Amino acid sequence: MRHYWRIYRTFFKSSFARELQFRVNFIAKMLQNTVWFGFFLVVLFVVYANVKTIAGWDRREAQILGATLYIVSSLNNLLAASLLEIPNHVRQGTLDFILTKPVDSQFWVSVRKFNFAEVGSLLGGIVLVSVSLIGIHPSFTQFALYVVGIVCAVVNLYGFQLMLMTTGIYFIRVDNLWVLGETMTGLGRYPMDIYPTGLRYLLTFILPVAFFAYFPALQLVRQPSFLVAGEAILLAIVFFFLSRIWWRYSMKHYASASS
Numbered sequence: 001m002r003h004y005w006r007i008y009r010t011f012f013k014s015s016f017a018r019e020l021q022f023r024v025n026f027i028a029k030m031l032q033n034t035v036w037f038g039f040f041l042v043v044l045f046v047v048y049a050n051v052k053t054i055a056g057w058d059r060r061e062a063q064i065l066g067a068t069l070y071i072v073s074s075l076n077n078l079l080a081a082s083l084l085e086i087p088n089h090v091r092q093g094t095l096d097f098i099l100t101k102p103v104d105s106q107f108w109v110s111v112r113k114f115n116f117a118e119v120g121s122l123l124g125g126i127v128l129v130s131v132s133l134i135g136i137h138p139s140f141t142q143f144a145l146y147v148v149g150i151v152c153a154v155v156n157l158y159g160f161q162l163m164l165m166t167t168g169i170y171f172i173r174v175d176n177l178w179v180l181g182e183t184m185t186g187l188g189r190y191p192m193d194i195y196p197t198g199l200r201y202l203l204t205f206i207l208p209v210a211f212f213a214y215f216p217a218l219q220l221v222r223q224p225s226f227l228v229a230g231e232a233i234l235l236a237i238v239f240f241f242l243s244r245i246w247w248r249y250s251m252k253h254y255a256s257a258s259s
Helices: 002-021 023-048 059-079 081-092 095-099 105-111 116-132 140-169 177-189 197-206 214-221 226-252
Strands: none
Touching: 002 023, 002 105, 002 116, 023 059, 023 116, 059 081, 059 116, 059 140, 059 177, 059 214, 081 095, 081 105, 081 140, 095 105, 105 140, 105 226, 140 177, 140 214, 140 226, 214 226
16 A cells, blocks of 8 residues: 555656646646636526526526536546546557556556646635535535535546546547546536436436536535435445446456557
């Protein structure tokens, strides 16, 4: 475990040093993320300028929901940005070198790079949640269950992205798998109540989209539920181990570039 911690710190420091070498690019990416966050707020204000509630959610509650998804996705992209490079490793043959290193390959492809440009979106999400909570006064229990929900959501999103990007091993010429992941994740920006029953069940029980932001946000804007928190923890454990099993299975069936 100490060995992996040293590797993790080395990856973190090297990623930070890389960002410092290309500061203009880093600032540009931060601004880009801020602009996308601004677009989300503009759309939200335009929609709620004409209606008071959507599926029982008012504007402040919708802000918390959207900001929660930004927090979860930003944390995932910050800490596990290198997942998006798995298809490139397969096409370029560099996955062969990763598999020969004396370290767990899933650990390597998960945390090799950190995307510090996501810090802007992360802080923006935190600020928006804080501002939206003015006047709501959630309890300590609600805050605690909200944080638990966010941690579980990050684990769920990690497992989902790992399994999605690992399909690049089987379909080598499938480009931009991350776009499919972003599209699926974006569905969690809206209350699950707006979707038809069939799609709502799909996004809750088959794909963990509802647990990315909807259920954590419910802990703040509605009554706290230990049952929902327990379901989120259980689902996070399941998705993590499913991603682990899928990765190890895929590595056994991976045909290296040299074979």
